[in-house]
Amino acid sequence: MSYLTVRAEQALIGAMLSDDELPSIVDRLKPDDIGHNVARAIVTAIRELRAAFDGPQLVAEVALRVNVVGVDAEWLEQLVEQRPRVDHVAAYARMIKEASFKRRVTAHAEGIAAAAAAGHTTGPAVDHLGQLAQVLAEHAIAYAPFTDDHQRPDRFASSRHLTSAAASGAERATKEDLILADLLRNPELARELATLLPSESFTSEQRRNVYETIVSLAYDHEPIDEIIVAWTLAKQRTADRLYGLAIPEGAEPDTAYVARLARVDVDFGTAIAVAREIYAADVRAELTARMSSAPVVEHAIHRKAEILPAPAHDNGVNPPQIRL
Known part of the structure; x- marks a missing residue:
């Protein structure tokens, strides 16, 4: 058993x-x-x-x-x-x-x-x-x-192709754990949280799976607690293996990770505040990355215009060519 x-x-x-x-x-x-x-x-x-x-x-x-x-x-x-x-x-x-x-x-x-x-x-x-x-x-x-496949709403905020490459390390992991701990204890926050934070913002597959599982259960008006979430994750992993889509677990089994989240002492609403902080940090990181990789363009205003001579076959109707 x-x-x-x-x-x-x-x-x-x-x-x-x-x-x-x-x-x-x-x-x-x-x-x-x-x-x-x-x-x-x-x-x-x-x-x-x-x-x-x-x-x-x-x-x-x-x-x-x-x-x-x-x-x-x-x-x-x-x-x-x-x-x-x-x-x-x-x-x-x-x-x-x-x-x-x-x-x-x-x-x-x-x-x-x-x-x-x-x-x-x-x-x-x-x-x-x-x-x-x-x-x-x-x-x-x-x-x-x-087993009815009901039409479900788009639950998560658009990722806007944000990457979390610059948001790694123990501090980021701790913040993500706080979000999940608050959400596990207060699933009524799920709908608001899903509109703030895309699931791609989580830096590990395990945290992303836990987040999506809790939000999905909340949208379906299913009960949510430590055992129910762990049971649902186990069913999902079994289905993934059957279809050849197995995702490696994290450093600790899902059951142990969810049990640890359930023991975290967190204030109500922490998930919303931390989610806003994470999303803002990801937006800043993405903008910085884009600006640093953009090519340098030399503006025409700093160059002297040169009028090229008309070609030999020009009939005089065409305007002179301008090289900037």
């Missing part, structure tokens, strides 16, 4: 142990959708006990029911305190459902491959094919609302 799937399942547990009113998709999750066996046991215990208990008592009863070392009331309370916002819970449930789908497809594909290697054309191979078809059909129905 991936780190992000584990985090998503823990976030779901925290939400289910709280008194929050959760979206219906949570109740539609099946036990097999939970990948980690301990998390599956916890979710099952919550469903069996929450009709009779709530609050701290529910947490204590679940810990007793699960009876696993490390899964005590204190740890479960931490999950409750760190739970996602209510309007983010559905996104976490979709993550868990998607991870479940991938596991089921992989299991059936491995079963088909093993049966084929053993020379079976009936029995296990046919069973796996039938189950695989059912899984794919369920997935198509469940995720149809999320």
